[in-house]
Amino acid sequence: MTVFEHHEYDGHEGVHFAHDRESGLHAIIAIHNTALGPALGGCRYWTYQDSEAALTDVLRLSRGMTYKSALAGLSFGGGKSVILADPRAQKTPAQLQAMGSFVESLGGRYHIAEDVGISVADVEVMAERTRHVAGIRAGDAGDPSPATAFGVFCGIRAAVRHSSSLDSLRDVPIAVQGLGQVGMELCRLLFGEGARLFVSDLNPERMKQARERFDAIPLEGDALLDVDAEVFAPCALGGVINDLSLERLRASIVAGAANNQLAEARHGRALQERGILYAPDYVINAGGVINIAHETRAGGPTYDRARAFQAVARIAETLEEIFRRAQQQGIATSEAADQLAVARVAQATHRAA
Amino acid sequence: MTVFEHHEYDGHEGVHFAHDRESGLHAIIAIHNTALGPALGGCRYWTYQDSEAALTDVLRLSRGMTYKSALAGLSFGGGKSVILADPRAQKTPAQLQAMGSFVESLGGRYHIAEDVGISVADVEVMAERTRHVAGIRAGDAGDPSPATAFGVFCGIRAAVRHSSSLDSLRDVPIAVQGLGQVGMELCRLLFGEGARLFVSDLNPERMKQARERFDAIPLEGDALLDVDAEVFAPCALGGVINDLSLERLRASIVAGAANNQLAEARHGRALQERGILYAPDYVINAGGVINIAHETRAGGPTYDRARAFQAVARIAETLEEIFRRAQQQGIATSEAADQLAVARVAQATHRAA
Numbered sequence: 001m002t003v004f005e006h007h008e009y010d011g012h013e014g015v016h017f018a019h020d021r022e023s024g025l026h027a028i029i030a031i032h033n034t035a036l037g038p039a040l041g042g043c044r045y046w047t048y049q050d051s052e053a054a055l056t057d058v059l060r061l062s063r064g065m066t067y068k069s070a071l072a073g074l075s076f077g078g079g080k081s082v083i084l085a086d087p088r089a090q091k092t093p094a095q096l097q098a099m100g101s102f103v104e105s106l107g108g109r110y111h112i113a114e115d116v117g118i119s120v121a122d123v124e125v126m127a128e129r130t131r132h133v134a135g136i137r138a139g140d141a142g143d144p145s146p147a148t149a150f151g152v153f154c155g156i157r158a159a160v161r162h163s164s165s166l167d168s169l170r171d172v173p174i175a176v177q178g179l180g181q182v183g184m185e186l187c188r189l190l191f192g193e194g195a196r197l198f199v200s201d202l203n204p205e206r207m208k209q210a211r212e213r214f215d216a217i218p219l220e221g222d223a224l225l226d227v228d229a230e231v232f233a234p235c236a237l238g239g240v241i242n243d244l245s246l247e248r249l250r251a252s253i254v255a256g257a258a259n260n261q262l263a264e265a266r267h268g269r270a271l272q273e274r275g276i277l278y279a280p281d282y283v284i285n286a287g288g289v290i291n292i293a294h295e296t297r298a299g300g301p302t303y304d305r306a307r308a309f310q311a312v313a314r315i316a317e318t319l320e321e322i323f324r325r326a327q328q329q330g331i332a333t334s335e336a337a338d339q340l341a342v343a344r345v346a347q348a349t350h351r352a353a
Numbered sequence: 354m355t356v357f358e359h360h361e362y363d364g365h366e367g368v369h370f371a372h373d374r375e376s377g378l379h380a381i382i383a384i385h386n387t388a389l390g391p392a393l394g395g396c397r398y399w400t401y402q403d404s405e406a407a408l409t410d411v412l413r414l415s416r417g418m419t420y421k422s423a424l425a426g427l428s429f430g431g432g433k434s435v436i437l438a439d440p441r442a443q444k445t446p447a448q449l450q451a452m453g454s455f456v457e458s459l460g461g462r463y464h465i466a467e468d469v470g471i472s473v474a475d476v477e478v479m480a481e482r483t484r485h486v487a488g489i490r491a492g493d494a495g496d497p498s499p500a501t502a503f504g505v506f507c508g509i510r511a512a513v514r515h516s517s518s519l520d521s522l523r524d525v526p527i528a529v530q531g532l533g534q535v536g537m538e539l540c541r542l543l544f545g546e547g548a549r550l551f552v553s554d555l556n557p558e559r560m561k562q563a564r565e566r567f568d569a570i571p572l573e574g575d576a577l578l579d580v581d582a583e584v585f586a587p588c589a590l591g592g593v594i595n596d597l598s599l600e601r602l603r604a605s606i607v608a609g610a611a612n613n614q615l616a617e618a619r620h621g622r623a624l625q626e627r628g629i630l631y632a633p634d635y636v637i638n639a640g641g642v643i644n645i646a647h648e649t650r651a652g653g654p655t656y657d658r659a660r661a662f663q664a665v666a667r668i669a670e671t672l673e674e675i676f677r678r679a680q681q682q683g684i685a686t687s688e689a690a691d692q693l694a695v696a697r698v699a700q701a702t703h704r705a706a
Contacts, residue, residue, distance in 0.1 A: 002355055017355075019365060019367075051357040106460075
């Protein structure tokens with residue numbers, strides 16, 4: 001079983017394996033679809049069990065990026081890359097440069113950005129060898145976390161409005177799981193609107209900070225699931241919506257920044273069956289990529305933070321359309337999102353042909 | 354098992370899978386090594402059992418092209434491509450154009466040419482989408498068969514000189530297996546030098562033609578193996594040097610145009626043990642690729658037949674060096690060729706670093 005028969009292969013336009021003898025780089029770039037524009041997606045540095053596992057990851061993630069960019073309204077397609085880390089060796093500048101050359105060799109069909117194990121500084125080293133990078137400091141957009149948090153904030157407002165017709169978050173109880181850069185910024189925004197916050201994080205220092213700054217009630221472990229909150233906002237781990245957590249979850253809305261919140265696709269339908277409104281993760285957490293897209297716009301560094309954040313705010317409209325379609329068709333919001341994404345890509349493919 | 358763990362993977366620089374939804378193209382381009390220059394190699398159109406089989410083929414053949422180009426003294430690296438034919442469908446111009454776009458997307462790191470199932474006319478359709486093609490009519494070099502035959506002819510002279518110190522082929526008995534375009538042209542050249550020819554071919558018309566034009570003695574089936582010839586020149590099938598044929602072979606030299614003459618690598622040593630001088634296939638049959646390389650030289654169509662054929666004639670010198678090295682080290686000529694090829698590539702890699 002190589003690429004074309006792989007269970008995660010989904011008609012990807014290109015899957016590129018590269019090896020650089022000098023630096024020892026082994027990497028894969030998957031380009032899922034470029035109907036809407038060049039493929040944009042992060043690069044993971046990870047110790048995979050074997051290249052089969054790396055291929056599975058890059059095929060799945062690159063398809064996700066097509067959907068994400070399509071629903072974010074960007075002129076970008078979906079792609080992703082992985083560097084197969086050697087567990088006995090360190091990440092080196094030579095490897096990152098070789099990765100840059102690999103990206104450059106594809107002539108701009110793929111734009112690389114940071115992801116798990118790859119920092120903005122790493123992407124800047126890649127940029128010594130390729131112009132096709134996104135989200136680096138020289139690009140002016142800076143840290144994507146505020147944009148992601150702002151998008152999630154807009155999405156939570158849209159979900160609350162849809163679910164309970166409330167136009168404000170005043171006194172709405174919201175449980176935020178994870179107080180990293182995105183989670184903490186989300187708390188700041190929610191607190192500013194008067195929401196009542198429950199938070200959890202493995203780091204007690206951050207819990208203390210959230211309590212002091214945002215009047216948040218800190219909870220240990222997964223006690224957050226049992227809170228009588230209107231919104232549960234996963235901003236840390238993936239897979240938090242699973243068979244076990246569904247039994248406990250008391251919120252009416254799931255809307256957060258984490259990737260891959262559903263343990264399996266079927267859990268989207270399980271949320272629907274329980275009457276819980278789910279804001280599909282890749283739609284609501286697209287603020288970072290929308291921000292980056294405003295930076296890499298053709299014609300050089302024309303980043304305008306106000307315009308970028310206006311675009312991020314439109315996540316709310318996209319979610320409203322998804323909520324409406326799901327309601328009309330009696331399907332899960334996760335299914336409605338996928339359908340809308342596929343339709344947008346198909347439309348672009350049709351226009352291109 | 355994907356690319357990096359594949360048994361034929363040999364540190365290939367790049368392995369690229371492409372799919373074009375519109376035309377249905379599924380193809381793989383393997384770039385083994387570009388230390389000596391951009392990868393050059395043919396494109397096969399073939400119905401593989403699965404993409405695993407296609408990958409095996411393209412990895413193996415692309416490595417062979419690195420060795421071949423290195424020993425032919427070309428400024429080209431090794432690459433190869435395969436189009437996975439759909440047994441239920443026909444080859445279409447749209448597919449060939451999509452293949453051209455695929456080649457173009459790699460920015461000139463791979464140059465495509467004809468091979469099994471892909472004609473020069475097919476490559477010309479690809480050329481509508483990419484500049485990186487070789488061996489098309491517009492390139493002026495035309496049919497590569499005469500160059501291949503001339504290279505084999507020069508190689509046979511070198512082998513006879515090394516083996517018996519004869520400076521002429523006058524009255525030397527030579528058995529030519531296969532009377533295709535290369536085999537027939539080889540007969541013409543050998544006859545011109547006064548060699549006594551034995552020939553075989555599945556097509557009786559060609560046997561008749563060889564008898565009439567070159568006084569060749571036609572033989573049915575594999576009776577050619579039993580002939581008391583100085584040289585056995587396989588110019589048809591691969592794998593003709595195997596356990597069975599070795600028991601019968603009476604020639605002192607094996608030197609012909611066919612690809613993959615040794616059924617397995619160990620048969621190179623088996624020839625050596627029997628005192629049979631083997632002109633490694635990828636060295637002696639490089640005339641076609643040498644000719645094509647003279648056409649695709651940077652700076653446009655500057656093909657000069659005389660200069661190209663002079664370069665082809667240097668196959669004799671390369672073979673002499675291989676024969677000498679094999680003798681000095683007591684190894685098979687096939688091993689000496691591989692060693693020399695690896696050394697040349699390593700030297701170029703070292704220079705590049």
